[in-house]
Amino acid sequence: MKVAPSGEVSKVTQLSDDAVLSRAAQGDQEAFGLLYERYVERIFNYIYYRTGNTYDAEDLTARVFYRAMRHIGNYHDRGLPLSAWLYRIAHNLVANWHRDNSRRKEIPLDEVIFGYHEGDHPEYELLQLEERERLLRVIRDLPPERQQLLILKFVEHMSNAEIGQVMGRTEGAIKSLYHRTLLTMRDEFETSLSKVQLLDEGEDSQAAENDITA
Numbered sequence: 001m002k003v004a005p006s007g008e009v010s011k012v013t014q015l016s017d018d019a020v021l022s023r024a025a026q027g028d029q030e031a032f033g034l035l036y037e038r039y040v041e042r043i044f045n046y047i048y049y050r051t052g053n054t055y056d057a058e059d060l061t062a063r064v065f066y067r068a069m070r071h072i073g074n075y076h077d078r079g080l081p082l083s084a085w086l087y088r089i090a091h092n093l094v095a096n097w098h099r100d101n102s103r104r105k106e107i108p109l110d111e112v113i114f115g116y117h118e119g120d121h122p123e124y125e126l127l128q129l130e131e132r133e134r135l136l137r138v139i140r141d142l143p144p145e146r147q148q149l150l151i152l153k154f155v156e157h158m159s160n161a162e163i164g165q166v167m168g169r170t171e172g173a174i175k176s177l178y179h180r181t182l183l184t185m186r187d188e189f190e191t192s193l194s195k196v197q198l199l200d201e202g203e204d205s206q207a208a209e210n211d212i213t214a
Contacts, residue, residue, distance in 0.1 A: 017082045025073050032072065036065055039083060042156060043090050049151045050094045060097060064090045084165040091148065091166075098144075138188040146181045153178065 013034060015023075023031035043064055048057035067089055075085065139150065145167075152163045160174040167174065 021072070021075065021082055025075060027073075032069060035068075035082065039086055040065065042083070043086055045155055046087060046151060047090055047094055049155050050148070051097065056097065060090070060093050063093055067093075080165050081162075084162075087152075087166040088168075095144075138185050141188070142181065142184070146177065146184075149174070149177060149181060 017035070017038070020031045020034050024035055040061065044057055044061045047060045047064075048054065051057050051060065064086060068086060075082075139147065142150075148167065149163060152158045152166060158166070160178065161171045163169075164171045164174045169177070
């Protein structure tokens with residue numbers, strides 16, 4: 001691969017993705033390195049929240065950019081940003097990873113959606129713990145496509161239009177999917193909460209009977 005002259009390095013860093021991509025496609029090593037720097041953290045975060053562990057996320061992230069480097073000469077702009085192309089490569093590699101390893105998709109979304117805030121009282125954390133756990137169970141039971149949507153929305157902070165580019169759908173379709181996902185999560189969470197309440201009521205009733213017969 002070619003290396004940009006030292007006098008051009010600073011100029012390359014100021015170029016748009018399209019301009020840098022054009023140079024990288026011609027074999028400019030410095031240009032591809034810049035694309036790597038711009039997107040490696042975002043791609044790693046995306047993969048991490050699809051796999052749930054750092055080791056595999058690092059390995060798959062490296063594979064994403066290796067595959068991109070191999071095929072960047074064949075990349076054609078079809079109206080999609082470079083980031084969408086990289087996310088699709090990452091999505092395919094993660095899907096193969098899960099299929100090959102027969103692993104359940106465990107997404108640590110609690111680190112993003114909930115998190116622990118400094119200064120929270122222990123009593124408050126205890127009160128919220130059960131609700132967090134129930135909601136996370138609902139999220140992990142969602143189909144992979146809806147889990148991916150939540151990652152792009154909450155982890156990558158993408159707009160519906162950007163998510164549509166990554167997932168190959170229209171902005172309207174993403175809005176609809178997001179709405180249905182929220183409704184499903186609400187219904188499943190309420191069902192889970194009702195089951196817990198019924199269980200608690202049964203335990204209270206049994207305890208009362210024990211007190212009467214004691």
